[in-house]
Amino acid sequence: MSADRLQKITTDHLRRDAFLYVRQSSLRQVMENTESTKRQYALRDRAIALGWPIERIHVIDSDLGLSGAHAQDRDGFQYLVSEVANGHAGIVLGLEVSRLARNNADWHRLIELSALSQTLILDEDGIYDPAHFNDRLLLGLKGAMSEAELHVLKARLQGGIRNKARRGELEVPLPIGLVYHPDGSVVLDPDAAIRAAIQLVFDTFRHTRSATSTVKRFRREGWLFPRRIRRGIGKGEVMWGTMEHCRVIQVLHNPRYAGAFVYGRTRGAYRAAGKQTSVNVPREDWQVLIRDAHAGYIDWEEFERNQVTLKQNAAGFGQPRGGLPREGKGLLQGRVVCGICGARMRVRYQEVAGRLEPYYMCTENAVRRAGKPCQSIRGRAIDDVISALLLDRVAPTAIEVALAVEEEISGRIAQAQAQRTLQMERARYDAELARRRYLHVDPSNRLVADTLEADWNERLRHLDLLQQEQDRQQQADQKLLSAQECAQIRQLAEDFPRIWNDNRVAPLDRKRMVALLIEDVTLTKAERVTLQVRFRGGQTTTLEVDKPKPIAQIRKTFPEVVAKIDALLETCGDQEVAAELNALGHQNWRGEPFTAKKITNLRNAYHLVSHHDRLRARGMLTAHEVAAQLKVSTTTVYYLGRAGIVQVHRYGNNDRRCLYAPPGDVVVVKGQGGRYRSMPPRLIPVQSTEQGAI
Numbered sequence: 001m002s003a004d005r006l007q008k009i010t011t012d013h014l015r016r017d018a019f020l021y022v023r024q025s026s027l028r029q030v031m032e033n034t035e036s037t038k039r040q041y042a043l044r045d046r047a048i049a050l051g052w053p054i055e056r057i058h059v060i061d062s063d064l065g066l067s068g069a070h071a072q073d074r075d076g077f078q079y080l081v082s083e084v085a086n087g088h089a090g091i092v093l094g095l096e097v098s099r100l101a102r103n104n105a106d107w108h109r110l111i112e113l114s115a116l117s118q119t120l121i122l123d124e125d126g127i128y129d130p131a132h133f134n135d136r137l138l139l140g141l142k143g144a145m146s147e148a149e150l151h152v153l154k155a156r157l158q159g160g161i162r163n164k165a166r167r168g169e170l171e172v173p174l175p176i177g178l179v180y181h182p183d184g185s186v187v188l189d190p191d192a193a194i195r196a197a198i199q200l201v202f203d204t205f206r207h208t209r210s211a212t213s214t215v216k217r218f219r220r221e222g223w224l225f226p227r228r229i230r231r232g233i234g235k236g237e238v239m240w241g242t243m244e245h246c247r248v249i250q251v252l253h254n255p256r257y258a259g260a261f262v263y264g265r266t267r268g269a270y271r272a273a274g275k276q277t278s279v280n281v282p283r284e285d286w287q288v289l290i291r292d293a294h295a296g297y298i299d300w301e302e303f304e305r306n307q308v309t310l311k312q313n314a315a316g317f318g319q320p321r322g323g324l325p326r327e328g329k330g331l332l333q334g335r336v337v338c339g340i341c342g343a344r345m346r347v348r349y350q351e352v353a354g355r356l357e358p359y360y361m362c363t364e365n366a367v368r369r370a371g372k373p374c375q376s377i378r379g380r381a382i383d384d385v386i387s388a389l390l391l392d393r394v395a396p397t398a399i400e401v402a403l404a405v406e407e408e409i410s411g412r413i414a415q416a417q418a419q420r421t422l423q424m425e426r427a428r429y430d431a432e433l434a435r436r437r438y439l440h441v442d443p444s445n446r447l448v449a450d451t452l453e454a455d456w457n458e459r460l461r462h463l464d465l466l467q468q469e470q471d472r473q474q475q476a477d478q479k480l481l482s483a484q485e486c487a488q489i490r491q492l493a494e495d496f497p498r499i500w501n502d503n504r505v506a507p508l509d510r511k512r513m514v515a516l517l518i519e520d521v522t523l524t525k526a527e528r529v530t531l532q533v534r535f536r537g538g539q540t541t542t543l544e545v546d547k548p549k550p551i552a553q554i555r556k557t558f559p560e561v562v563a564k565i566d567a568l569l570e571t572c573g574d575q576e577v578a579a580e581l582n583a584l585g586h587q588n589w590r591g592e593p594f595t596a597k598k599i600t601n602l603r604n605a606y607h608l609v610s611h612h613d614r615l616r617a618r619g620m621l622t623a624h625e626v627a628a629q630l631k632v633s634t635t636t637v638y639y640l641g642r643a644g645i646v647q648v649h650r651y652g653n654n655d656r657r658c659l660y661a662p663p664g665d666v667v668v669v670k671g672q673g674g675r676y677r678s679m680p681p682r683l684i685p686v687q688s689t690e691q692g693a694i
Contacts, residue, residue: 012118201252261289381546
């Protein structure tokens with residue numbers, strides 16, 4: 001060693017400790033590249049030769065198997081930096097710069113701290129003092145070359161990987177249901193149960209168009225889903241468990257199930273805390289996409305449709321909703337477009353007359369710009385028009401649709417039965433395997449024999465439960481698709497309008513039928529509501545409906561009915577007017593018949609003159625007024641009215657309320673009573689009375 005290098009070591013350096021940093025990039029290198037590790041440990045002899053006692057030479061090898069690209073998670077390197085910063089290190093030993101750091105930021109931070117604390121750095125080429133400009137410049141160049149070397153190594157590795165991926169020959173971990181053939185090609189898993197479970201996911205999603213509904217069906221039927229252990233104990237083995245939503249999403253989003261080879265779907269990234277994570281890459285940025293590269297469970301067209309459906313089902317803010325029918329009676333939920341701003345309209349429900357009514361509202365302006373909603377339209381009239389349109393379009397093919405539904409139900413039952421049969425076969429195999437294990441154990445070894453016997457019994461109990469569940473489900477399936485049920489399906493298909501309007505049909509099913517035919521409906525509210533319907537395939541049609549009236553106008557009685565009441569009040573009382581209107585077929589706004597009380601309320605609301613006031617206006621008198629004029633009692637007046645001597649006009653809701661016509665200039669001649677003959681009282685003109693007196 002040259003003298004100038006030895007002159008860099010002073011007593012102050014020897015007074016402090018020496019730190020030897022040992023690192024390999026991976027555990028595989030630690031196990032296989034043992035010579036590199038030995039060379040690094042051999043630097044202790046260099047430190048001893050330079051004057052440091054062996055007890056003050058600290059070896060930091062806790063970072064073996066970790067990459068030097070970053071200081072994160074390298075506890076040994078962080079400990080070394082802290083010791084240098086605290087002035088405890090007289091010299092730092094490393095075989096080369098790349099062992100200490102592959103990152104210029106970490107390397108120059110160590111150089112800066114070493115210069116401030118007067119710490120030397122030693123590598124295989126010599127000793128450097130970071131406080132000297134020349135040494136510091138040389139260390140900086142070595143750090144840059146080390147980082148460039150890492151970049152070159154990565155570029156070579158990634159280039160080879162990408163080149164192999166472009167040919168579709170790169171072996172990557174396959175999802176469950178796909179395996180590598182001994183010749184290197186990708187084939188479907190030879191396990192029939194695994195293939196059936198994967199196929200069930202795609203078939204169920206094809207019918208329900210919902211990942212959540214797919215999970216619900218698996219849970220409802222009691223089906224299990226496989227997964228393969230990727231690392232750790234039991235690596236490569238298949239485990240069966242309950243279906244979860246994340247598993248369905250992974251299967252539906254994975255293009256390998258469509259027979260496509262893909263490379264570059266994800267990329268590495270760092271979070272704010274420095275944690276490395278994986279980020280999904282948009283499809284247009286995938287590095288390699290080879291369609292029909294191997295066998296798959298679905299074709300690429302169906303995979304594309306599934307992606308569109310999943311995107312439409314997403315309920316994120318600002319994304320168009322409506323791909324998946326949801327709860328509620330709004331027939332066009334998620335398919336209504338505002339004719340003013342072009343945004344999707346939402347459905348709001350409000351209780352009207354004891355039932356929930358849908359309202360289609362555009363809240364885009366209110367949510368984004370704190371303004372007023374563009375428009376709000378009551379949805380019942382809109383839904384009725386769309387229902388009539390669909391009945392007109394769908395009715396001719398109702399029978400074919402019903403037969404297709406019947407075939408679909410039959411297919412689902414057969415598919416479910418096949419899946420249950422596969423589960424039974426797997427359970428029988430597990431029970432038989434447990435039996436063979438128990439029979440091959442030494443009977444005297446009771447510790448092992450008891451455990452194997454308990455496992456055998458548990459497998460048998462599980463098999464028995466599956467058998468009972470299969471028998472119960474078969475009976476339920478037979479009831480579901482009996483000959484009588486099939487006949488009812490065909491019979492109902494002949495009257496599609498009745499099926500559509502049947503209360504037993506769930507709103508969810510109606511929305512699914514709408515989704516098959518209609519892409520969207522644009523609403524514009526003006527003097528009338530304009531509907532621009534866009535069907536699947538691009539065909540359009542325009543409809544118009546009357547704008548929903550406010551409740552005040554809905555409750556308002558028709559003018560012709562009010563005029564009829566006014567005319568009837570000339571000759572009839574309230575009770576008679578109600579009876580006459582009911583006979584003519586008139587009803588109030590609720591569809592109820594008229595009563596005397598309703599007529600009274602209408603008279604007061606429209607300021608109509610009552611029959612009583614009209615009679616009084618024509619000069620009709622009360623009983624007391626007639627009695628005063630004739631100078632008789634009211635009882636006599638009542639008698640004269642009942643006898644028809646005085647004209648009676650009834651105005652109330654019963655016979656007791658009446659008015660009397662003016663009797664004129666007459667006097668009452670009292671009647672004569674007798675045992676055999678009587679004469680009732682009568683009215684005689686005053687002139688006749690005077691002539692009789694003369």
